[in-house]
Amino acid sequence: MKKKIRIKRGVIALAITGIIALSGCSANTSATSDSEASSEDTEYKYGEVQIPALDGALCGAPIYIAYENGYFAEEGLDVKLISADAETRKIGLNDGTIPITNGDYMYFQSIEQDVDVTVVDGLHNGCIKILVPKGSDIDSAEDLIGAKIGVDEIGGTPYQVSSLWLENNGVKANGNDAQVTFLPYSDGNLQLEALYSGEIDAAAIWDPVGAKAIASGKAEALLDIGTDDIFADKYCCFIYASNKVLDENPEEIAALLRALHKASQYINDDPESSAKIISEGGYSEIDDIDMAVELLQSYQYPTLEEFESGERDVKEQVQFFAEQLYDIGYLSTPADELIDRLYTKVDY
Secondary structure, three states: OOOOEOOOOOOOOOOOOOOOOOOOOOOOOOOOOHHHHOOOOOOOOOOEEEEEOOOOOHHHHHHHHHHHOOHHHHOOOEEEEEOOOHHHHHHHHHHOOOOEEEEOOOOHHHHHOOOOEEEEEEEEOOOEEEEEEOOOOOOOOHHHOOOEEEEOOOOOHHHHHHHHHHHHOOOOOOOOOOOOEEEEOOOHHHHHHHHHHOOOOEEEEEOOHHHHHHHOOOEEEEEEOOOOOOOOOOOOEEEEEEHHHHHHOHHHHHHHHHHHHHHHHHHHHOHHHHHHHHHHHOOOOOOOHHHHHHHHHHOOOOOHHHHHHOOOOHHHHHHHHHHHHHHOOOOOOOHHHHHHHHEOOEOO
């Protein structure tokens, strides 16, 4: 059984009294932000830390806010936000060059196959939708049999969400007998173009791109994991940690979690300024601040009190999704046998 990682708990003293709206790196570059420039001479306890976060997804807000508001720096972390696909993240987590990342259950199979990574926390609720063109005859999972579904990458979060939803509704999503075809698109807007042109029949897509497409009147949601019975009131994305870093330097993982918790509280306290910071930093494509605020609120980021109380049981939710994946054949190990590798409790 994996040991519990115990860190001396520090007091998170957070006074959110103002809006720190800083210009920063875009979703496709690693330009230096004001917060980074202003702390060039800071001595960081944990040195430089790379976090893959530049994917354009709005739901990664705690990472962006922790970076822009200086919460990582406060915890002794010289964070560099980078772009990385699912495979690159997996490799980095396994060898310890990436200490943490966010994702859904996309790494459960990898953990079963001995990739050295574990869930250490929950991040937020549903942020992914499967879209079809407005007025489409497709209104159920069964209607997608024989269809082409656009995703950002094979094996990524929208892909995993789609697969789990389809399999739970009797549609084979993968393998030689798969009843759907997944096609990768490097950009959400390219997915939408393919959807509108008929190149694909459905698009599994992140917010805010999905929400904007619905608001435009050109698309409608076949699946919204924020409200669907399988996914509602459960974490969509978790925080994964490298076991190598967790074993060798657990204080670093605890510091990262504290910074993210501060950011999560900030989003709860002031979603409007959070949306503006994200927009001005170029982290996510936001045209409508009000829509972004509504989406941020819908993700139900935990408060500091919720983190402290443990009322949102991360381990329980990890086990739930492990059971789901086992039932549809994506995992070969029963959840009860796998849970101590899938999840590790970190006291921060």
